[in-house]
Amino acid sequence: MTFTVGRAALVIVDLMPRLVSLDLGPHRGADVVARAVLLANAWRRVGAPVVLVRVERPGVTSQPPGSGFVPEIQPQERDIVVVKRTIGAFYGTDLSVRLQERGVDTVVMTGLATTMGVESTARAAADHGFDVLFVADAMSGMTSAEHHHALSVVLPRFGPVVETEEILARL
Numbered sequence: 001m002t003f004t005v006g007r008a009a010l011v012i013v014d015l016m017p018r019l020v021s022l023d024l025g026p027h028r029g030a031d032v033v034a035r036a037v038l039l040a041n042a043w044r045r046v047g048a049p050v051v052l053v054r055v056e057r058p059g060v061t062s063q064p065p066g067s068g069f070v071p072e073i074q075p076q077e078r079d080i081v082v083v084k085r086t087i088g089a090f091y092g093t094d095l096s097v098r099l100q101e102r103g104v105d106t107v108v109m110t111g112l113a114t115t116m117g118v119e120s121t122a123r124a125a126a127d128h129g130f131d132v133l134f135v136a137d138a139m140s141g142m143t144s145a146e147h148h149h150a151l152s153v154v155l156p157r158f159g160p161v162v163e164t165e166e167i168l169a170r171l
Contacts, residue, residue, distance in 0.1 A: 003106040009049040012036050013111030013118050015073050018066030025144035035138035035164045036110050042171045049102050051080045058085040088120030096128045106131040110138035114147045132159035
């Protein structure tokens, strides 16, 4: 695993109360949030970009309850906030431009769900020329089986799969 801290953005996908509260696997939503908070705090301390992503359903007059960010992950002044209306955070947003403006060449992926918002965002990041890392214990799937399949078969094709402690040791 190689990356330059100042050129790596931490991307936190869909940590919204209505998703965090689901029966996820293998990690509970609260555990994913706790690890994302550790990573976000470390990223902010070194002045590296933190990207907070949440989804809104298109074409409705109001969003379902719990569609904001969880209380533990609230946008800070220097964070990049992305409101997506598709599965991934790049399509229909200015995320790629905002990352390029900050000199980012690597995205470090966390959030929910592994095979949905996280994977879709990671694939698009690779298409936009960013290197990708996955923090396995700071994301979870809808089931343990799909999470483990993604981490062992699919995601390693896009970048290294690591644990929170490995990332924190680099900062």
